[in-house]
């Protein structure tokens with residue numbers, strides 16, 4: 001993914017058990033934070049052609 | 053390599069006469085110079101059309117998929133590795149095929165050669181180390197090693213890894229090649245630069261799918277890119293769709309690609325889509341110590357689990 005030009009932080013993997021609520025919150029906060037810093041994705045975005 | 057042909061014909065005729073195989077798959081001269089085409093010899097007479105030179109870059113394993121007859125097949129190093137992959141993936145049975153191994157000294161890149169001359173090339177004659185190119189008003193002899201396909205220049209498995217017959221003694225393998233300089237150059241780019249690099253690379257792609265069709269790994273009855281329900285990827289020239297096709301095809305070849313170069317060779321607009329499969333090849337080697345198609349008895353890394361598999365990317 002990174003090699004395709006997707007920034008490393010934009011795609012994250014984590015393993016959270018249903019019992020690990022604190023870890024879940026932590027991961028979500030961190031991911032959201034990282035993505036906000038990156039801003040909207042610019043690559044591999046398809047724009048629909050203008051149809052008259 | 054040119055001297056192989058007598059032995060190729062002799063073995064093929066014997067196999068057909070003895071009824072060991074129903075056909076032998078090899079090469080015959082194409083209609084244009086430097087474009088040999090596959091030839092399926094079903095009788096000893098048909099064997100006479102066989103040729104062998106440095107224009108046999110098509111991967112013949114592509115013609116084995118799900119066949120039911122008994123087949124003799126000529127196999128260069130890379131073809132043999134794809135045959136192993138086919139056996140692992142149950143696309144052909146080992147006892148159904150007689151592999152005629154051809155120690156390979158590399159195939160020439162017809163695009164490199166065409167680019168050297170302004171006019172149309174009429175004839176290409178080769179001997180062991182040189183290629184003589186003739187056309188209207190020009191004639192030039194070039195060193196074969198200067199015009200090899202990039203994957204052949206970097207090839208470290210030139211001898212067949214599996215064979216029943218051999219047309220010649222094994223040749224020396226290259227050991228001092230650095231296979232991944234180009235991949236490392238791309239890895240060093242920033243995400244934005246990578247995106248731009250690939251966009252530029254894929255811009256000329258006309259979605260003809262020759263690369264997919266030439267590849268022995270791409271045998272799905274309906275390729276994801278042809279499906280319309282659901283439609284995974286748009287079918288037009290939109291660059292995002294084009295890139296998605298190429299990225300996904302490369303992923304489907306992960307841990308399986310032998311860098312045979314058939315895909316690149318077949319592209320009518322000369323795109324080097326091997327940069328994608330090579331990156332995955334490099335990753336497989338670095339992460340799992342894996343090279344595709346070396347041993348029919350070892351399962352590939354993507355269908356086995358080992359407790360030590362790298363998982364640093366999971367937080």
Ligand code: SF4
Nearest residue numbers: 129130156158204207
């Ligand atoms: S990749 Fe290797 S075995 Fe295949 S054609 Fe090139 S040199 Fe020969």
Ligand code: SF4
Nearest residue numbers: 267309311312313315
């Ligand atoms: S992806 Fe290209 S280099 Fe790899 S096995 Fe297929 S045709 Fe050969």
Ligand code: SF4
Nearest residue numbers: 257258260261263319
């Ligand atoms: S062969 Fe070339 S033009 Fe055709 S789909 Fe593949 S990359 Fe695109």
